[in-house]
Amino acid sequence: MKENAKKFELPFHVVKRSTIPVWKSMLFRVIAVVAALLLCSILSLLMIDANPFKFIVTMFDGAFGSSRRIWKFAKDACVLLCIALAITPAFKMRFWNIGAEGQTLIGALAAVAVVIHGKGLPNWLLLVLMFLAAILVGAVWGGIPAVFKAIWGTNETLFTLMMNYVATGLVSYYLLLWTPSGSSVLGRLDQGHLPILGHEYLLLILLVLLLTAAVYVYQKYTKQGYEISVVGESENTANYIGINVKKVIIRTMLISGAICGFAGFLIVGALDHSVAVTSVGGMGFTAIMVSWLAKFNPLIMIGTSAFITFLDQGAAQVTSTFNVDSAFPDMVVGIVLFFIIGCEFFIHYQLKFKTREEAAIPAPIKSEKSESEGGNA
Amino acid sequence: MMLLDYILTSVAIGMTFLLGCTGEILTEKAGHLNLGIPGIMCIGGASGCLALKACYDLPGFLAVIIAIIAAILGGALMGAIYSFLTVTLKANQNVTGLAMTTFGVGVTKYVMNGMAINATRNYLYALKYFRAPFASADTGLKYWGIMMYLAIGIALASAYVLTRTRVGLHLRAVGENPATADAVGINVTAYKYGATCIGSAVAALGGLYYIMDYMGSMEAYKTIEALGWLSVALVIFTLWRPQISIIGSIIFGLLYLAGTRIPTLLGINLGMSATPLLQMLPYLVTIVVLIITSIGKKRENQPPASLGLSYFREER
Numbered sequence: 001m002k003e004n005a006k007k008f009e010l011p012f013h014v015v016k017r018s019t020i021p022v023w024k025s026m027l028f029r030v031i032a033v034v035a036a037l038l039l040c041s042i043l044s045l046l047m048i049d050a051n052p053f054k055f056i057v058t059m060f061d062g063a064f065g066s067s068r069r070i071w072k073f074a075k076d077a078c079v080l081l082c083i084a085l086a087i088t089p090a091f092k093m094r095f096w097n098i099g100a101e102g103q104t105l106i107g108a109l110a111a112v113a114v115v116i117h118g119k120g121l122p123n124w125l126l127l128v129l130m131f132l133a134a135i136l137v138g139a140v141w142g143g144i145p146a147v148f149k150a151i152w153g154t155n156e157t158l159f160t161l162m163m164n165y166v167a168t169g170l171v172s173y174y175l176l177l178w179t180p181s182g183s184s185v186l187g188r189l190d191q192g193h194l195p196i197l198g199h200e201y202l203l204l205i206l207l208v209l210l211l212t213a214a215v216y217v218y219q220k221y222t223k224q225g226y227e228i229s230v231v232g233e234s235e236n237t238a239n240y241i242g243i244n245v246k247k248v249i250i251r252t253m254l255i256s257g258a259i260c261g262f263a264g265f266l267i268v269g270a271l272d273h274s275v276a277v278t279s280v281g282g283m284g285f286t287a288i289m290v291s292w293l294a295k296f297n298p299l300i301m302i303g304t305s306a307f308i309t310f311l312d313q314g315a316a317q318v319t320s321t322f323n324v325d326s327a328f329p330d331m332v333v334g335i336v337l338f339f340i341i342g343c344e345f346f347i348h349y350q351l352k353f354k355t356r357e358e359a360a361i362p363a364p365i366k367s368e369k370s371e372s373e374g375g376n377a
Numbered sequence: 378m379m380l381l382d383y384i385l386t387s388v389a390i391g392m393t394f395l396l397g398c399t400g401e402i403l404t405e406k407a408g409h410l411n412l413g414i415p416g417i418m419c420i421g422g423a424s425g426c427l428a429l430k431a432c433y434d435l436p437g438f439l440a441v442i443i444a445i446i447a448a449i450l451g452g453a454l455m456g457a458i459y460s461f462l463t464v465t466l467k468a469n470q471n472v473t474g475l476a477m478t479t480f481g482v483g484v485t486k487y488v489m490n491g492m493a494i495n496a497t498r499n500y501l502y503a504l505k506y507f508r509a510p511f512a513s514a515d516t517g518l519k520y521w522g523i524m525m526y527l528a529i530g531i532a533l534a535s536a537y538v539l540t541r542t543r544v545g546l547h548l549r550a551v552g553e554n555p556a557t558a559d560a561v562g563i564n565v566t567a568y569k570y571g572a573t574c575i576g577s578a579v580a581a582l583g584g585l586y587y588i589m590d591y592m593g594s595m596e597a598y599k600t601i602e603a604l605g606w607l608s609v610a611l612v613i614f615t616l617w618r619p620q621i622s623i624i625g626s627i628i629f630g631l632l633y634l635a636g637t638r639i640p641t642l643l644g645i646n647l648g649m650s651a652t653p654l655l656q657m658l659p660y661l662v663t664i665v666v667l668i669i670t671s672i673g674k675k676r677e678n679q680p681p682a683s684l685g686l687s688y689f690r691e692e693r
Contacts, residue, residue, distance in 0.1 A: 016691065096471055098412075154671040155680075157410075157471065158610050162660040162667075165603070169657035176653065285475055292472050325490045330483025337476040338462065345466035349689075 012351045025347045032343035033307075036336040043335075048324045055318060062317020063310045075201040075271070077302075077309040078208040082266060083283050084290035084301050085208075085215045086259030089252045090142075091288070092219065092296045093232045095149065099160025101284025102167035103141045103257045105275075107134035107264025109171050112275045115192040115268075116178060126192045131265050138261020139254045141167065146253030150246035164284070171277050186274045194269040204270045209302075211259070216298040228252055260284075289337060311336055378516075383638045384631070385517030391630030392528045393418075393587040397608025398615065398622045399532045400452075400580030405612060406539060407572035408552040408683040409463060412474025414580050415605025416481020417455045421581025422588040422598055423485040424451030429500035429589070430492060437506035441523070444503065444585060452581025455481060456574035464569045467687040482602055489598045499595065507589045524586040529623060531579055536620040548572055552681035555688040565688060583608065607633070610663040613670060616678045632659040 037059075041052030050058075063073050083100050090097040110133040118126050141163060148154035175184040197203045219225040227248050231238045238245050267279055290308055294300035315329035397418055404411040411417075428447035432440035459477055462468045492499060505512045508522040539545040550558040551568045559565045587604065588597040611629055615622040636655030670678055 014689075014691075016689065098471075098475070148668055148671070152668065152671040154667050155613060157412075158613060159664060159667055161606055162610060162664050165606075165660040166657050166664075169653045169660070172653035173651075282479075285479070288472065288475055292469065325487050327483045327486030327490060330479055331487060334476055334480025334483055337479070338458065341468045341473050341476060342462055342466050344468055349467070 012353045015350045015352050017348060017350050020347055028343050028346050029340060032339040033336060036339035039339075040332050040335055043331075044318065044322070048322045050318070050322045058318050058321050059310070059314030062314040062321075065317070069313070071199060071201055073306075073309055073313055074205055076313065077306045078201075078205050079263065079266065079271070080283050080287060080290060080309060081301060081305040082208045082211060082263040083260060083280075084287035084294075084305055085211055085298055086256050086263060087287055088215060088291045088296050088298060088301070089219065089225075089228055090256040091291055093228045093249065093252050095146070095249060095253065096157040097142065097145075097160050097253065097256055098157055098285065098288060099142070099145065099163045100256075100260050100287055101280050101282070102160070102164035103138045103260035104264045104267070104280045104284055105164075105171060105277075106141045106167040107138035107261030108268045108272075108275045108279050109167070109174060109264070110134045110137040110261070111192070111265045111268040112186070112189065113174070115189050119191070123191065123193070127194065127269065130192055130269060131262075134265035134268075135258040135261040138264060139258040142253045142257020142260065143250060146250045149253075150249040168277050171275060171279075175276070186276065189268075189273045192269060193273060194266075201270070204266055207266065211262070212298045212302060215259075219296075219298065224248075224251070286333075293340060308333065379638075379642055382516045383634065383642060386520060386638075387517075387630035387634050388627050389517060389520030389525065389591055389630070390633055391626035391628075392525045393583045393591060393604050394608045394611050394629045395528045395532055395622055395626035396583030396586060397580045397605055398611040398626060399528075399535050399619050400576040400578070400583070401609055401612045402615070402617055402619055402622065403535060403539075403548075403576035403579065404456075404573050405617060405684055406548050406552045406681060407569045408555060408681055408686065408688070409460075409569060409573055410470050410474065410685045411456075411459060411477075411573065411576070412471055412609065413455065413459050413477025413481065414474075414577075414609050415602045416478035416485075417452050417577045417580050418481075418584035418587075418605045418608070419485035419598060419601045420451045420455050420481045420584070421448040421578075422584030422601055423488040424448055424581070425585035426492065426500040426588060427488060429503050430498065433498045433502065437503065440503050441506045444589070445524070445527075445582065448581045448585040449578040452578040453574045455581070456577025457570070459577065460570045460573040463687065464566055464573075467689060470685050470687075478602070478605075485598055485601075489595075493595050496595070500589070501593060501595065503589060504593045508593075520591050522586075522590040524582065524590055527582070528586065531582075532619040532623050535579075536618065539619065549681070552683060555683055556690075559688075559690060569688075580605075580608070607659060607663070610660075610667075613680075614663060614666045616670065617680065629659055632662055 037056065038052070041050075041055040044050045044055045045052055062069065064070055083104055086103070087097050087100050111130040114130045114133045115126060118129060121129070142160075145154070145156050145159040145163060148159065149156045172184060175186055178186060194203055197206070219228065227238070227243050230241070230243060231245055231248050235245055238248070264280075268275060272279060286308060290301055290305045293304040293307075311333050312329050315332040316326075318324070318332075319326055319328045397414055400417075401411060401414050404414075425444040425448035428444045429440055432443050435443070455477060459473060462473045463470050507524060508519055511518045511521050513519070539549065547558065547563045548568055550561075550563060551565050551572075555565045558568075583604075584598075584601050587601055588594075591597075592600075607629060611622060611625055614629070615625040635658050636652050639655065640651070
């Protein structure tokens with residue numbers, strides 16, 4: 001056989017780290033982000049002829065350039081954070097809920113339905129009903145896949161994904177019903193608005209921050225939160241110590257769906273005052289990144305959702321300043337995500353470079369006996 | 378006649394699912410759940426169309442071949458990024474896949490919008506070559522172009538390789554239990570890279586087929602993502618068997634078009650508002666199939682045992 005090919009060895013080998021200081025892991029992430037932004041600015045230089053320095057400045061200008069932009073930034077980050085908070089308990093349990101998009105949308109639809117069918121009710125009652133309807137429907141939407149997962153082990157990734165499209169279908173159905181002209185564009189509802197505290201978005205921001213604290217406490221200090229982490233680490237262990245895994249899965253997804261429904265309620269009650277197929281606009285998927293990047297810690301998620309919103313809004317500003325296509329932000333976010341996903345490797349593993357003496361010693365020769373049929377270890 | 382047209386068109390749209398699904402099966406057989414398939418299909422369409430635009434002055438058949446090669450290369454490149462992140466850097470497959478989809482859809486929008494602005498000499502000139510030999514038919518037969526036979530050929534070839542050859546046996550071993558495969562001397566990394574890149578290339582062809590044969594419009598790229606997700610779901614429907622996916626994809630095609638075709642076929646007027654409900658059918662059927670296969674729990678109908686898990690040799 002080709003002896004030369006067999007002798008080829010990498011100059012290092014990969015070792016799993018047992019621990020890593022927090023500052024070091026943060027340093028790796030910062031390096032990854034800087035490298036990614038550098039690559040993006042080089043790309044932008046090639047594609048749209050913008051100089052890299054101006055590219056970065058425009059990104060910051062887009063997110064924080066004026067008080068209006070800062071408010072918009074805070075609002076967008078909070079809605080994203082709210083959805084990310086919703087999926088976090090499920091992800092911590094290793095339940096791959098990629099249906100947050102649908103759960104939020106169906107919650108928004110329920111809230112709008114309450115306003116449309118509840119004409120004449122006082123505003124406070126309307127708001128209470130909207131809230132209840134949204135979290136109830138969201139919980140049902142999240143609970144259905146959970147029940148099947150718990151009982152028969154049905155693949156939850158695809159189930160929740162398909163539920164997104166069912167939710168979209170229902171929204172377009174009701175829009176056709178509610179708009180007599182058949183235009184299926186629902187105008188701004190004049191009822192069911194959340195009260196305005198100081199600034200248009202202030203109440204929304206406060207509510208989401210409150211929710212962040214609540215989810216943090218729930219995960220960290222309650223028995224249920226503990227059960228979630230045990231089920232996520234190992235279902236066998238959970239069974240062994242007497243946790244009812246099925247119950248935990250269903251309960252957690254009900255909570256997850258309910259928080260998504262709450263996000264839908266916020267979108268209707270505080271922002272759009274309407275619903276459309278694109279109301280959630282892909283945030284259900286972006287939220288997965290937010291949650292995963294923060295290692296499912298709600299407090300860190302404030303930072304990661306702000307970061308992703310910054311990328312999105314900054315890149316959007318780049319598109320308008322340099323007059324490029326509106327798809328540009330998606331590309332920037334994609335590239336940055338690749339770098340961050342890749343850098344996790346260096347946090348969990350370590351490259352050990354071989355010293356000269358080690359490299360000189362030939363690697364132990366693999367047993368050639370594996371050709372006999374005793375290979376099924 | 379209308380029924381025939383419905384069936385012919387369904388078979389045609391089904392080929393988009395078939396290519397996406399075959400690609401995903403190959404990837405999953407190596408133990409990698411690639412949720413980037415929708416993005417990869419978009420990239421396939423975009424790179425194929427870019428190549429077509431560049432080949433405007435070449436003879437038709439040559440342009441088609443170059444476009445197909447471009448789509449394969451675009452898909453394989455995306456597959457290589459995905460494998461580098463998930464195999465070498467052992468990143469979480471779900472998260473990586475979703476990022477691939479965000480990225481792929483973004484790049485595709487960028488490329489396709491760019492081409493739409495400068496619409497002279499656009500890629501649609503090649504439509505008649507892609508739709509050969511029935512390009513001039515006035516029924517659904519006109520979609521039965523060359524890439525359709527390619528799709529069926531790829532599916533049958535994949536089925537043969539997976540079940541009847543040594544390479545297929547090794548690939549399945551890698552997907553079921555990489556540690557065991559490694560122990561008997563199979564190069565796990567090479568198989569994972571190979572299967573993911575080839576699978577992504579096959580899926581990328583699905584995007585090109587959809588734009589240049591089935592839709593034949595400048596707007597087609599906007600709907601590839603949803604079809605990509607259906608292709609991923611189809612993998613479960615077909616129980617990880619490419620030969621079944623040929624039938625499965627046609628069934629999905631029939632369901633996908635049911636919303637628009639069945640009311641006219643039966644001569645009833647359901648009213649406009651019923652259309653979205655009928656359009657939910659393929660998704661609802663997928664859910665039902667998911668549930669049924671999970672209740673069945675037959676051993677040979679289960680996903681590859683190590684699906685979604687990273688393999689690190691020194692871990693036990």
